[in-house]
Amino acid sequence: MSLDLRIAEALALLRRAASEFQPVALASSLGAEDMVLTDLVFRNELPVTVFTLDTGRLPEQTQRLIARVREYYGRSIRVYFPEAQAVERFVAEHGVNGFYQGITERKACCAIRKVAPLARALSGHKAWITGLRRDQSPTRAALAAQSWDSEHGLTKFSPLADWSREDVWTYLRANHVPYNALHDQGYASIGCSPCTRAIEPGEDERAGRWWWEHPETKECGLHLSAPTETEGAA
Numbered sequence: 001m002s003l004d005l006r007i008a009e010a011l012a013l014l015r016r017a018a019s020e021f022q023p024v025a026l027a028s029s030l031g032a033e034d035m036v037l038t039d040l041v042f043r044n045e046l047p048v049t050v051f052t053l054d055t056g057r058l059p060e061q062t063q064r065l066i067a068r069v070r071e072y073y074g075r076s077i078r079v080y081f082p083e084a085q086a087v088e089r090f091v092a093e094h095g096v097n098g099f100y101q102g103i104t105e106r107k108a109c110c111a112i113r114k115v116a117p118l119a120r121a122l123s124g125h126k127a128w129i130t131g132l133r134r135d136q137s138p139t140r141a142a143l144a145a146q147s148w149d150s151e152h153g154l155t156k157f158s159p160l161a162d163w164s165r166e167d168v169w170t171y172l173r174a175n176h177v178p179y180n181a182l183h184d185q186g187y188a189s190i191g192c193s194p195c196t197r198a199i200e201p202g203e204d205e206r207a208g209r210w211w212w213e214h215p216e217t218k219e220c221g222l223h224l225s226a227p228t229e230t231e232g233a234a
């Protein structure tokens with residue numbers, strides 16, 4: 001399938017989500033895929049809220065991109081923060097970098113800084129949109145373009161499910177979309193600063209996330225539900 005056709009299909013899915021699933025929100029990590037979707041939403045003036053989760057440990061480059069998006073599109077990304085007291089309790093118990101101690105501590109940190117704020121951001125919405133792609137990692141191989149997210153109780157759209165990394169970058173460059181400067185330093189997938197690093201050529205795209213864990217465990221808890229395919233993405 002040509003990229004033009006993939007773009008047309010992604011836009012059609014976004015339009016349908018915006019017309020049939022109000023209120024609907026795009027969860028952006030400010031990564032390359034989310035910038036494609038943000039560009040499609042803002043450029044086409046779709047009634048979709050774009051939000052991100054500021055975990056308190058985001059790289060400076062990601063913060064700069066949030067500001068740049070506001071300047072470039074004249075529309076803001078809504079920012080949600082974790083509950084301060086929950087972060088304080090975690091740090092008091094495990095230390096400021098306690099997430100390195102083991103998967104239990106790592107998941108506890110993600111639960112406080114990402115999962116709980118996500119639940120708050122999605123509350124009251126009928127659907128959410130993500131920039132997940134099937135070929136990003138083993139945990140995403142069965143991803144559907146539209147599925148029921150039983151974890152959060154709403155429909156989940158992944159309009160780029162069948163896009164390749166090359167499709168994403170062709171789109172970004174052709175449309176002059178702002179992107180995270182860390183991508184130019186070898187970062188494929190960008191999350192919190194202490195849990196993200198650059199990858200080597202040929203490595204799995206999410207190899208730089210929680211690199212000390214097994215590939216099968218590498219999700220932050222935002223995308224847990226088994227996909228129930230209601231619409232093919234091919």
Ligand code: SF4
Nearest residue numbers: 099109110113192195
């Ligand atoms: S990615 Fe790392 S710092 Fe960020 S919430 Fe998860 S464990 Fe905490």
